[in-house]
Amino acid sequence: xxxxxxxxxxxxxxxxxxxxxxxxxxxxxxxxxxxxxxxxxxxxxxxxxxxxxxxxxxxxxxxxxxxxxxxxxxxxxxxxxxxxxxxxxxxxxxxxxxxxxxxxxxxxxxxxxxxxxxxxxxxxxxxxxxxxxxxxxxxxxxxxxxxxxxxxxxxxxxxxxxxxxxxxxxxxxxxxxxxxxxxxxxxxxxxxxxxxxxxxxxxxxxxxxxxxxxxxxxxxxxxxxxxxxxxxxxxxxxxxxxxxxxxxxxxxxxxxxxxxxxxxxxxxxxxxxxxxxxxxxxxxxxxxxxxxx
Amino acid sequence: xxxxxxxxxxxxxxxxxxxxxxxxxxxxxxxxxxxxxxxxxxxxxxxxxxxxxxxxxxxxxxxxxxxxxxxxxxxxxxxxxxxxxxxxxxxxxxxxxxxxxxxxxxxxxxxxxxxxxxxxxxxxxxxxxxxxxxxxxxxxxxxxxxxxxxxxxxxxxxxxxxxxxxxxxxxxxxxxxxxxxxxxxxxxxxxxxxxxxxxxxxxxxxxxxxxxxxxxxxxxxxxxxxxxxxxxxxxxxxxxxxxxxxxxxxxxxxxxxxxxxxxxxxxxxxxxxxxxxxxxxxxxxxxxxxxxx
Numbered sequence: 001x002x003x004x005x006x007x008x009x010x011x012x013x014x015x016x017x018x019x020x021x022x023x024x025x026x027x028x029x030x031x032x033x034x035x036x037x038x039x040x041x042x043x044x045x046x047x048x049x050x051x052x053x054x055x056x057x058x059x060x061x062x063x064x065x066x067x068x069x070x071x072x073x074x075x076x077x078x079x080x081x082x083x084x085x086x087x088x089x090x091x092x093x094x095x096x097x098x099x100x101x102x103x104x105x106x107x108x109x110x111x112x113x114x115x116x117x118x119x120x121x122x123x124x125x126x127x128x129x130x131x132x133x134x135x136x137x138x139x140x141x142x143x144x145x146x147x148x149x150x151x152x153x154x155x156x157x158x159x160x161x162x163x164x165x166x167x168x169x170x171x172x173x174x175x176x177x178x179x180x181x182x183x184x185x186x187x188x189x190x191x192x193x194x195x196x197x198x199x200x201x202x203x204x205x206x207x208x209x210x211x212x213x214x215x216x217x218x219x220x221x222x223x224x225x226x227x228x229x230x231x232x233x234x235x236x237x238x239x240x241x242x243x244x245x246x247x248x249x250x251x252x253x254x255x256x257x258x259x260x261x262x263x264x265x266x267x268x269x270x271x272x273x274x275x276x277x278x279x280x281x282x283x284x285x286x287x288x289x290x291x292x293x
Numbered sequence: 294x295x296x297x298x299x300x301x302x303x304x305x306x307x308x309x310x311x312x313x314x315x316x317x318x319x320x321x322x323x324x325x326x327x328x329x330x331x332x333x334x335x336x337x338x339x340x341x342x343x344x345x346x347x348x349x350x351x352x353x354x355x356x357x358x359x360x361x362x363x364x365x366x367x368x369x370x371x372x373x374x375x376x377x378x379x380x381x382x383x384x385x386x387x388x389x390x391x392x393x394x395x396x397x398x399x400x401x402x403x404x405x406x407x408x409x410x411x412x413x414x415x416x417x418x419x420x421x422x423x424x425x426x427x428x429x430x431x432x433x434x435x436x437x438x439x440x441x442x443x444x445x446x447x448x449x450x451x452x453x454x455x456x457x458x459x460x461x462x463x464x465x466x467x468x469x470x471x472x473x474x475x476x477x478x479x480x481x482x483x484x485x486x487x488x489x490x491x492x493x494x495x496x497x498x499x500x501x502x503x504x505x506x507x508x509x510x511x512x513x514x515x516x517x518x519x520x521x522x523x524x525x526x527x528x529x530x531x532x533x534x535x536x537x538x539x540x541x542x543x544x545x546x547x548x549x550x551x552x553x554x555x556x557x558x559x560x561x562x563x564x565x566x567x568x569x570x571x572x573x574x575x576x577x578x579x580x581x582x583x584x585x586x
Contacts, residue, residue, distance in 0.1 A: 035395075107306075140556050160318055164317070283400065
């Protein structure tokens with residue numbers, strides 16, 4: 001297992017509370033529990049109506065348990081058409097864009113933090129300013145550029161866009177980690193005559209594996225949920241991803257609540273399962289990627 | 294050592310792929326947006342140079358000003374909601390057992406795609422079968438409104454899912470910052486007789502001010518370019534009552550095929566986002582940042 005995670009928090013020592021403090025604490029817990037209920041409630045309701053038929057949705061109270069769960073909603077949706085294609089597209093486009101972003105981001109971060117060259121701060125500045133640029137301002141020219149080179153309705157248009165727009169945040173998270181990384185190992189390796197490339201692959205990448213996992217997860221969440229590029233660049237069903245697919249798919253089921261619910265559940269389930277297993281890393285990654293040190 | 298680490302070939306190999314990509318996908322499109330905005334263009338045929346006509350038309354365009362106003366309202370809403378998030382984070386950081394679990398529960402909506410969130414909330418707001426109106430009716434409200442069909446309510450109704458979506462994200466950031474405050478400061482204040490509110494207001498708030506500034510920029514700029522959720526839920530309706538800058542740009546370019554005008558809006562959006570970022574940073578620039586160690 002990898003050690004050396006970024007620790008953002010330090011647990012405070014526990015004191016033995018008195019009566020007044022305990023009362024205060026129950027108020028605090030009440031606040032937190034209400035917020036948690038509000039955050040979960042829409043999703044619980046979604047799960048319930050995805051297992052009901054229309055009659056049950058319209059006639060029973062909204063929070064009644066689905067007494068005889070209609071799993072056929074899920075079967076119907078899964079076999080009805082392209083959802084498996086969309087699902088597969090989402091997976092491979094997300095994974096390949098993420099791998100490219102994390103690799104290229106690592107190379108840039110290495111060059112900026114370890115190598116000595118004029119213009120390194122300018123280059124870093126270019127990547128950081130790109131974070132401030134709204135995606136939508138680039139949408140029209142990107143569309144016409146991809147059109148010119150024949151990349152509209154092609155997965156490459158998505159992968160290139162995802163890599164470019166996620167590069168800044170990726171580099172930002174990596175930077176903090178690289179600055180904190182001890183350089184002795186690398187210096188020793190250079191003295192021993194190790195080439196930069198070999199050192200990068202055999203020493204630096206393994207040393208940064210925990211932060212690579214963090215950035216990879218953040219990238220995956222962004223790419224998995226991306227909507228506007230797919231909606232603008234991709235027109236044929238065979239290349240659509242789950243977000244746009246779900247949008248079109250739901251259009252067909254205007255009045256079939258169970259089918260709509262099942263479609264939404266299928267689209268969010270991978271994220272929920274990922275979160276179940278990797279929640280600590282995701283929490284760390286989001287915290288690390290949002291607050292500039 | 295220096296020779297190895299300033300090898301130009303290696304540096305170029307590490308930096309150029311990413312640099313070229315970000316120039317091609319982010320920076321060149323921005324320049325093109327500014328240029329397209331000076332032209333009359335339907336996206337397919339030839340461009341006609343019209344100088345500042347698009348921009349002049351933009352300033353007389355009532356729909357545009359309305360959409361800018363809606364974007365601004367969203368930004369103000371988002372700014373105000375930060376206070377709510379900060380309070381929850383303060384509660385969470387008060388030596389709460391299970392803080393980890395709460396943090397994770399709050400974050401779940403943030404991980405879902407805007408499309409899934411939009412479709413779910415469309416169902417929640419459904420006038421007759423949605424869970425919101427079902428609950429309101431059972432509480433005795435005879436005729437609850439059709440939330441998304443009322444011009445006066447639609448922006449407020451749209452803001453609720455945005456509040457829900459981002460809660461976990463901002464609470465997480467604030468929590469991480471609050472946990473970074475050394476416990477000794479709080480202990481000392483308590484020994485001096487400060488109560489919890491005084492500690493929150495006089496000690497914790499100033500210490501997390503830097504993070505609050507970052508989140509204000511994130512929230513305001515994020516709202517100015519907000520698009521996905523509105524695009525799916527209302528598409529700017531009813532009658533343009535929820536049209537925002539980014540959705541208006543999209544409609545002008547990809548529905549009305551007025552790419553020149555759409556680009557002018559896109560460029561305006563870019564300038565506004567960069568300007569707002571700069572203004573907030575200037576306004577909140579502190580002469581002396583508080584040091585604690």
